[in-house]
Amino acid sequence: MIASDVRQGLRSGMLLAIVVVFLFLIGATTTIADIFANALKQDRGVSLQAVLGLLALWAGSQAAKVSLDEKRPSWPRTLLRAGVAGLSSGLVIGLTLLLTLRLHEQGINLRTYLYQLSPASLDLWSLGRSPIAAALFHVLLPLVGCLVGAVLARGFRDAPWRGPASRRMSAVREAITRPLANAARTRWGRILLYAALGTLLLLLPLRLNNYWNFTLGTVGIYVLMGLGLNVVVGLAGLLDLGYVVFFAVGSYTIGLLTAPTPHNLMWDFWIVLPIAVLLAAIIGVLLGVPVLRLRGDYLAIVTLGFGEIIRVLLKAEALASFSNGPRGIPSIAQPTLVGLPFGSDRDFMYMIILSVMLVIFLTNRLQNSRVGRAWIAIREDETVARAMGINTLTSKLLAFGIGAAFAGLGGVLFASRSQFTGPDDFNLMVSINVLAVVIVGGMGSIPGVIAGAFVLKGLPEVLRELDAYRILSFGALLVAMMVLRPEGLIPSTRRRLEMQEARAAESPPATPVAPVGRGGAA
Amino acid sequence: MSGLLNIRQLTKHFGGLLAVDRLDLVIPEKSIVSVIGPNGAGKTTLFNCITGFYDIDSGEMEFAGELLNGLTPDAVVRLGIARTYQNIRSFPNMSAVENVLVGMHSHLHTGALSAALHLPGAVREESEALGKALSLLEYVGLKGKADTLARNMPYGEQRRLEIARALASQPRLILLDEPTAGMNPRETSETTSLVKRLRDDLGITVLLIEHDMRVVMGISERVTVLDYGVKISEGTPQEVQHDRRVVEAYLGRGAAAGLESPATA
Numbered sequence: 001m002i003a004s005d006v007r008q009g010l011r012s013g014m015l016l017a018i019v020v021v022f023l024f025l026i027g028a029t030t031t032i033a034d035i036f037a038n039a040l041k042q043d044r045g046v047s048l049q050a051v052l053g054l055l056a057l058w059a060g061s062q063a064a065k066v067s068l069d070e071k072r073p074s075w076p077r078t079l080l081r082a083g084v085a086g087l088s089s090g091l092v093i094g095l096t097l098l099l100t101l102r103l104h105e106q107g108i109n110l111r112t113y114l115y116q117l118s119p120a121s122l123d124l125w126s127l128g129r130s131p132i133a134a135a136l137f138h139v140l141l142p143l144v145g146c147l148v149g150a151v152l153a154r155g156f157r158d159a160p161w162r163g164p165a166s167r168r169m170s171a172v173r174e175a176i177t178r179p180l181a182n183a184a185r186t187r188w189g190r191i192l193l194y195a196a197l198g199t200l201l202l203l204l205p206l207r208l209n210n211y212w213n214f215t216l217g218t219v220g221i222y223v224l225m226g227l228g229l230n231v232v233v234g235l236a237g238l239l240d241l242g243y244v245v246f247f248a249v250g251s252y253t254i255g256l257l258t259a260p261t262p263h264n265l266m267w268d269f270w271i272v273l274p275i276a277v278l279l280a281a282i283i284g285v286l287l288g289v290p291v292l293r294l295r296g297d298y299l300a301i302v303t304l305g306f307g308e309i310i311r312v313l314l315k316a317e318a319l320a321s322f323s324n325g326p327r328g329i330p331s332i333a334q335p336t337l338v339g340l341p342f343g344s345d346r347d348f349m350y351m352i353i354l355s356v357m358l359v360i361f362l363t364n365r366l367q368n369s370r371v372g373r374a375w376i377a378i379r380e381d382e383t384v385a386r387a388m389g390i391n392t393l394t395s396k397l398l399a400f401g402i403g404a405a406f407a408g409l410g411g412v413l414f415a416s417r418s419q420f421t422g423p424d425d426f427n428l429m430v431s432i433n434v435l436a437v438v439i440v441g442g443m444g445s446i447p448g449v450i451a452g453a454f455v456l457k458g459l460p461e462v463l464r465e466l467d468a469y470r471i472l473s474f475g476a477l478l479v480a481m482m483v484l485r486p487e488g489l490i491p492s493t494r495r496r497l498e499m500q501e502a503r504a505a506e507s508p509p510a511t512p513v514a515p516v517g518r519g520g521a522a
Numbered sequence: 523m524s525g526l527l528n529i530r531q532l533t534k535h536f537g538g539l540l541a542v543d544r545l546d547l548v549i550p551e552k553s554i555v556s557v558i559g560p561n562g563a564g565k566t567t568l569f570n571c572i573t574g575f576y577d578i579d580s581g582e583m584e585f586a587g588e589l590l591n592g593l594t595p596d597a598v599v600r601l602g603i604a605r606t607y608q609n610i611r612s613f614p615n616m617s618a619v620e621n622v623l624v625g626m627h628s629h630l631h632t633g634a635l636s637a638a639l640h641l642p643g644a645v646r647e648e649s650e651a652l653g654k655a656l657s658l659l660e661y662v663g664l665k666g667k668a669d670t671l672a673r674n675m676p677y678g679e680q681r682r683l684e685i686a687r688a689l690a691s692q693p694r695l696i697l698l699d700e701p702t703a704g705m706n707p708r709e710t711s712e713t714t715s716l717v718k719r720l721r722d723d724l725g726i727t728v729l730l731i732e733h734d735m736r737v738v739m740g741i742s743e744r745v746t747v748l749d750y751g752v753k754i755s756e757g758t759p760q761e762v763q764h765d766r767r768v769v770e771a772y773l774g775r776g777a778a779a780g781l782e783s784p785a786t787a
Contacts, residue, residue: 366637373620373623373624380613380614380615381611383611384607384611385613385624389627390624398634494617494669497620497652
């Protein structure tokens with residue numbers, strides 16, 4: 001019994017210790033403390049202690065956790081678990097700190113090994129005291145934090161007001177969502193909701209400054225590409241790691257046809273826009289023909305290769321007379337509207353909003369049609385899908401082409417907005433980012449993809465202070481998502497068809513449909 | 523004699539293993555024929571050959587005047603042969619009614635463009651298809667389950683869903699691979715009467731693989747027994763039941779010698 005308590009305590013304690021020591025060694029705590037200090041108007045030392053205290057509370061609540069198959073432990077055992085967690089993590093943290101501070105005192109430059117471990121960061125941790133005192137403090141802080149955290153967690157679990165409170169919460173949620181859902185079910189309610197949403201989207205860019213219009217525009221372009229890749233990966237189940245190809249086709253088509261260099265064609269934006277989208281779709285189908293006979297991992301590897309090939313080709317000096325090589329294409333045309341320039345970040349925001357709405361409209365209809373069902377059937381079981389009479393090759397090519405067209409549209413808007421495009425806009429990270437948007441959002445789910453784009457592309461902009469740790473937090477987010485919500489932020493649900501049919505039957509003009517074959521219902 | 527499906531000298535190897543060996547089989551129109559045999563006798567291989575999942579090595583398969591040799595699975599479905607699977611293969615993340623709608627795929631015509639634009643033809647076709655799919659679900663006894671995801675349905679219901687999905691392609695011949703496997707007695711008798719109704723109400727010819735001898739003896743007009751890919755017996759259920767070679771195949775030579783009437787399981 002006691003052994004298992006100690007084990008659980010140690011597990012939580014080591015988790016806390018690893019997190020804290022890691023954040024300390026890479027210097028991230030300084031940044032985090034800064035953010036808290038700004039937000040709470042406290043000094044940095046207090047902020048750091050608050051952050052560490054919160055982490056310790058969390059570890060304590062983890063230590064006090066009761067798994068489903070065990071009886072609720074007695075209070076002393078809960079405290080034992082929390083104590084072990086706090087003490088073990090405190091010792092690791094304290095010893096690490098003691099060691100680092102001693103090395104620092106002896107004049108060893110720690111930044112040779114750990115670039116972010118600045119003297120300022122060490123000062124922050126030592127609280128202006130001697131190394132021993134600082135280490136002792138950092139042993140005590142997790143210990144107290146864990147104990148308090150465990151007591152709070154257990155108290156919260158046993159609290160008599162908890163059941164009624166959560167019932168009240170869900171009642172409140174119901175009161176808000178129920179009328180909306182009901183309204184969405186009637187025709188006029190839907191029109192009204194759409195009108196409200198449309199007005200909101202129309203007014204939004206006017207209220208935003210250029211910075212926000214640009215940032216949200218980028219998010220919007222990722223929504224576009226995410227929705228396109230969602231058709232390929234989420235619906236048809238084809239893992240495409242070279243999605244950037246079609247983004248590049250869109251960008252370079254607008255670039256080559258409208259810019260003064262290298263070809264000096266100077267076509268009009270509005271003429272090139274449909275050409276670029278169509279071209280991207282055609283390239284999608286052409287690339288699909290050889291690769292779509294492959295399944296699963298093999299498909300992923302081959303598309304990954306295509307994604308790199310396009311970047312290398314665009315960069316090649318040998319092709320510079322055609323594509324301008326590594327220098328890229330400057331002065332790409334921007335659209336005009338009735339003779340007036342229409343190229344500010346706000347104008348592009350409008351175009352992006354319109355494009356996103358168009359794409360949502362299209363994918364929503366497609367995924368609930370015969371075509372979309374064929375895609376999902378291929379994703380679920382390709383062999384059986386074939387046996388149901390689905391021509392899997394043309395279905396997949398269609399998915400590839402449509403996905404590519406959406407990326408092409410994104411590419412046109414992207415290149416024209418920044419009036420420049422070059423090979424470096426099209427590295428592997430673009431494909432990976434779009435894929436992450438789809439997976440984090442929820443495969444096959446339109447609202448999920450939108451949420452995913454905001455989280456992965458919007459949040460990093462908001463959290464600019466974390467800039468140095470952007471990739472780190474990105475990775476942490478992905479891991480956390482896979483553990484906590486593997487089906488995505490907003491998982492896809494299948495449309496309910498039975499209800500819809502029942503409503504259709506209620507309206508007078510609907511005629512009863514005879515069953516297949518000559519027999520009726522039994 | 524010529525039936526709806528005529529198989530002559532069908533042979534299929536897997537490397538050195540002879541899975542089906544010069545098999546002749548005639549399935550008369552509107553009959554219920556069972557194929558039985560010990561595990562590994564080649565029954566499912568036979569189904570996979572007929573439906574175009576496997577390329578056959580030699581022989582001839584002819585269905586309603588058309589040669590099936592070399593056809594892909596989607597082409598076989600369009601000719602009017604549908605099947606279910608031994609291990610359940612419904613589309614798990616689609617609702618029941620969507621599973622059936624996928625089964626109708628080859629009889630619907632809506633393309634990407636008309637679906638995206640909601641052209642009147644597409645809307646009408648979709649609502650008619652939905653009505654048919656719901657009545658098919660009702661027919662197999664899944665009324666009210668239309669919006670349930672297939673993976674959330676109990677085993678017996680998933681098997682009936684597969685039958686509904688197969689019916690959705692409007693087949694003349696349906697191949698059922700162990701439709702009652704893993705069912706309790708009540709579900710088994712429900713499924714048995716469903717199979718009977720397929721033929722009696724809808725006029726669909728049924729070819730059945732089945733291990734439950736009560737089902738086989740109860741509904742089939744003719745039974746074919748396979749062992750190691752070879753047809754060892756054929757006839758009415760009574761004839762097959764008393765065939766020495768069948769008992770040998772199931773229970774071994776010694777048991778056959780010692781038994782007056784063969785076991786029924």
